Amino acid sequence: MPGRPDDVARQFELDRPRLRAVAYRILGSLGEADDALQEAWLRADRADTSEVANPSGWLTTVVARVCLNLLRARDNRREEPLDPQESPGDASRGQTAGTGTGTDPAEEAQLADEVGIALLIVLDTLGPAERLAFVLHDMFDVPFRDIAAMLDKTPAATRQLASRARRRVRGVPAPEADPPRRRRAVDAYLAATRGGDFDALVALLHPDVVLRADAAVVPTPEPFTVSGVEPVARGAMASMGRAGAAAVVLVDGRVGMAMAEHGRLRVVLRFDFAADGRMTGIDVIAEPARLNELDITGIG
Template sequence: MPGRPDDMARRFERDRTRLRAVAYRILGSLSEADDALQEAWLRADRADTSEVAHPSAWLTTVVARVCPNLLRARDSRREEPLDDGDRGRPAVTGTGTATAIGTATVADPAEEAQLADEVGIALLIVLATLGPAERLAFVLHDMFDVPFDDIAAMLDKTPAATCRLASRARRRVRGVPAPDADLPRRRRAVDAYLAVTRGGDFDALVALLHPDVVLHADAAVVPTPEPVAVSGVEPVVRGAMASMARARSTGAVLVDGRVGLAMAENGRLRVVLRFDFAADGRITGIDVVAEPARLNELDITGIR
């Protein structure tokens, strides 16, 4: 019968994959998603579940209620260095029963990369730019079919207000038609730039750049005391090759209505690349933004 501790433990284990998927999409961080599962189980284990008629839905609610607390805790922490992220945070193991969730491991970077690819890097990037309430409303309703009435209770809002939150998030995720008639061609150029950067193909990247290309990077990118400017194809390509690791967490998005690239790490927007193009489609300028104040000023949406 519903509500017995051993029944709830078995249900938690059966639902673990789905619950972890919910937490990962809200948080954008595998280690934090596992933290959320651990905290959710501790709450579930202490709760009186004798009246719970739908255990799976109830467990989803518990996990979803934990996630905003982790988002707020993340925001209260000092900004981490660009390349450090949240590595080394405790995570929940996938072994044993739900009653043994306390054993901790470090999130596997390869698994995190696989999950990001499955969900969609561009989607995770746009989700990272949303406020907690928008993120929760969109993920639960649009990705996991949780009714707005249930989400509204979690957020202490009306169903109508919750629907509006999800709608705003949906517009940002899906993007709006860009007025730039050259967007498809520039999207292809930016996709090619990302592909050859990930693959470390020096010659292919040279072919995408104008001979007079200039790269500007703010002080948070390297980091350096002052912004950096690099001119010429070979120096710019060498800089791009040095960022191959970041490229694996990067996706194409609209930046202020123009096609660009963005990198999110552990649920945070970390780097944005804005591009200028010559008439022949080659890249003439790259602006690399990593300073938090500058990132907050950018309008990041999906590409329709």
């Protein structure tokens, strides 16, 4: 039987945790997810729901459409630089741009851990249609025919979108050029940075190590270079605040690291290694145009 407006309102409150989970996984930002729920409720409240036979499914569609619009708007701004007052290291201390909802950083960090930081990082590299198809189908069992209607595509085309996204999210085994020793070294680098273990970090670095960072990493007009074990290690320690939002991923087919804040890819690290497994070079990339050129996938 079609639902009455009060049925839809009641269902919205019952489904709120699930709808919030849907929005968070599509958008990767708790602030944006809460804003999307607010907008979805305003749309639902204004809509004629007298013919809605499945209020729960209908509300999921409304939320997903709002999130899709936000993703498309975000995708159009992807080439824009960060706010000049906000370096990649400062972003985690503020609200997500464009959201009016103050969020609890601890809650957002907990959600990111539950979903998986590496997953959120790879999701941010997907196009809006791929991301929506993957999240709704693979995480919430929404049928492809329903997703296809949201995307104005056929179910077969929507299935292909989800399949492409799935391959990127699940990733592939690291190639032979990156033996397990290098994966362990990058894991150890992340652990040392998170834990503030300076000595452990120094042990991973070659005496001639060079760190190269583009101009978006810190508020300087030009890229900069740091050489030597201790200067490079001190620079890595300065990123402790961001390390909690970092994960090990494949960057252009090689083991690297990526950092996401509020679900947005902010910084990528690429590593070069000596024959003995120590790190000889670290490239720190934060310029939006350069980030967009990278191929980032999960590690299977």
